[in-house]
Each structure stands twice: as structure tokens, then as C-alpha cells.
Amino acid sequence: MGLKEFYQGKSVVITGASSGIGADLAEVLAGFGAKLCLTARREEKLKEVRERCEALGAEVLVMPADVTDAHRMAEIRDAVLERFGQADIIIANAGVGGLNPAEHFDLEIHRKTVEINVMGLANTLVPFIHDMVERRSGILVGVSSLAGFRGLPNAASYSSTKSQQMVFMESLRVDLKKHNVAALSIHPGFVKTPMTAHDDFDMPFMVPVRKSSHLIAKAIMKRKARYLYPWPMKILTWFNRHLPCWLYDWFLPRVSGQKDPRPKML
Numbered sequence: 001m002g003l004k005e006f007y008q009g010k011s012v013v014i015t016g017a018s019s020g021i022g023a024d025l026a027e028v029l030a031g032f033g034a035k036l037c038l039t040a041r042r043e044e045k046l047k048e049v050r051e052r053c054e055a056l057g058a059e060v061l062v063m064p065a066d067v068t069d070a071h072r073m074a075e076i077r078d079a080v081l082e083r084f085g086q087a088d089i090i091i092a093n094a095g096v097g098g099l100n101p102a103e104h105f106d107l108e109i110h111r112k113t114v115e116i117n118v119m120g121l122a123n124t125l126v127p128f129i130h131d132m133v134e135r136r137s138g139i140l141v142g143v144s145s146l147a148g149f150r151g152l153p154n155a156a157s158y159s160s161t162k163s164q165q166m167v168f169m170e171s172l173r174v175d176l177k178k179h180n181v182a183a184l185s186i187h188p189g190f191v192k193t194p195m196t197a198h199d200d201f202d203m204p205f206m207v208p209v210r211k212s213s214h215l216i217a218k219a220i221m222k223r224k225a226r227y228l229y230p231w232p233m234k235i236l237t238w239f240n241r242h243l244p245c246w247l248y249d250w251f252l253p254r255v256s257g258q259k260d261p262r263p264k265m266l
């Protein structure tokens with residue numbers, strides 16, 4: 001089946017749709033004929049994305065929200081069911097990155113990162129589970145990261161939340177399989193977006209955002225339980241995962257190329 005055939009007429013919710021991966025994925029899915037509910041905090045940015053999607057012929061619902069607000073995320077579920085009748089694919093993509101080196105660890109940055117990445121993902125997906133289980137159909141998607149496979153240097157907050165997302169999606173996957181509901185986790189390497197628009201450290205094998213959108217669209221269609229890209233970073237991640245701790249501790253700080261980083265959320 002082709003991507004157009006798969007996405008045509010499907011209703012898709014995307015969080016973090018005001019920028020980067022989410023905004024571009026919205027456009028790509030609009031081009032494939034999906035009906036979209038776009039959400040993020042910045043309404044003006046969402047409206048710009050909506051215009052681009054509508055120009056491609058898509059029906060678009062814009063629902064500004066903060067993913068940490070569970071009540072608001074449940075309202076989004078209600079609005080989507082009312083407007084589109086059902087929700088076929090929910091993409092929990094909203095997230096924050098950044099650095100939090102242990103020597104200068106900022107608990108406030110950590111708390112916000114956990115609230116947005118961990119609770120935000122659950123607040124996005126959980127409201128749709130009941131309806132999907134009843135219909136015996138639907139796909140839940142968490143956008144995690146390759147950073148979730150091991151604790152990266154200076155990234156205790158980011159890496160640990162991305163790891164939690166991966167494990168959370170895995171438990172959902174096991175539980176929901178018998179109901180014919182898929183729960184997938186997507187693990188991008190470096191993608192060219194505002195989140196990576198800084199030069200704090202080396203970012204090898206950077207993927208253009210449009211390429212990333214096509215890879216994600218395809219992975220969802222194929223119901224890939226866990227999708228890692230691009231392939232050179234997938235290999236590096238596999239290699240890293242199997243390093244003993246003593247070698248990992250020596251190797252990772254040398255390849256990450258970071259120079260006296262300070263805490264910041266991106």
C-alpha cells in the first residue's frame with residue numbers, strides 16, 4: 001500500500017505541530033490526504049501551519065494547548081471525536097530538549113522536562129485509548145529519540161525522559177496488541193529543526209526535516225514497533241548500547257564534543 005492510500009481520509013492528531021518535526025509532518029500528511037488536528041502552545045504558528053496544510057487540500061482543526069494540561073488534552077480528544085467521528089492516529093511529538101550537566105544540574109529544568117516529555121506524552125495518548133479499544137482500531141505514536149537508549153553526557157534530563165517514553169510506549173504496545181491498537185515509538189537521530197539550531201555539540205548524520213517526515217510517515221504505516229533513524233545513527237546506537245560502562249564512560253564524552261556546557265532547555 002502507498003502512503004497516499006494509507007493516510008487518505010485518516011484523522012491524525014499531532015502535538016508539537018507549531019514547529020520542526022511536527023509542523024513538517026503535518027504538511028506531509030496533509031499532502032497524503034489526512035484530516036488533521038494540530039496542537040501546540042503557539043497559536044499563531046499553528047495557524048501558519050494550518051494555512052499550508054489547507055493549501056494542500058486538508059481539513060484542519062487547530063487546538064492550542066499545553067501538553068502538561070491533562071484537562072485540556074482530554075478536551076482535544078472530545079473535539080477530535082466530534083469533528084472527525086474518530087481518531088485514527090495520535091502522534092505525541094511535543095517535547096523539549098536541552099542540556100543539564102551534573103556539575104550545574106538545574107532541578108527546575110529537570111522538572112519541566114519531565115512534565116512536558118513524560119506527562120505530556122501520557123496526557124496526549126491516554127485519552128484516546130478507550131475509544132480505540134472499543135473500535136479495535138487505532139495507532140498511538142510516541143516521538144522519543146535515540147538519546148533514550150543510554151544516558152548521554154550532560155543530558156540526564158533529556159535522555160531519561162526519552163528513555164521513559166520508549167518504555168512507556170512498549171508497555172502500551174504489549175497491553176493494546178490484543179485490542180488491535182498499535183503503540184509505536186519513533187527514535188530520530190539529529191533532525192534539522194529549531195531544537196538543533198545551535199552549535200553546542202557535534203550532530204553527525206543530521207537529517208533534513210522533510211526526509212524525517214517521510215521516514216516517520218512510512219514507519220507509522222508499517223506499524224514499526226520501534227523505529228530508529230537515520231541508519232548510520234541506528235548502528236552507532238546499537239554499538240553504544242553494547243559498550244560496557246567503563247568503555248562507554250571513556251568513549252562518549254570524547255565523541256560528544258561538548259565544551260563546558262551550561263544547563264538550558266531548548
Ligand SMILES: NC(=O)c1ccc[n+]([C@@H]2O[C@H](COP(=O)([O-])OP(=O)(O)OC[C@H]3O[C@@H](n4cnc5c(N)ncnc54)[C@H](OP(=O)(O)O)[C@@H]3O)[C@@H](O)[C@H]2O)c1
Pocket residue numbers: 015016017018019020021022039040041042043045065066067068093094095096097116120143144145146187188189190191192193194195196266
Ligand atoms: N530535532 C531532533 O534532532 C530530534 C531528535 C530526536 C528526537 N526529537 C524529538 O522530536 C520532537 C519534536 O522536536 P523538534 O526537533 O521538532 O523540536 P522543536 O522544533 O523545538 O518543536 C518542539 C514542539 O513541541 C512543542 N512543545 C514544547 N513544549 C510544549 C508544551 N508544554 N505543550 C505543547 N507543546 C509543546 C512546541 O510548540 P510550542 O512551543 O508552540 O508549544 C513545538 O511545536 C521532540 O519530542 C524531540 O525530543 C527531535
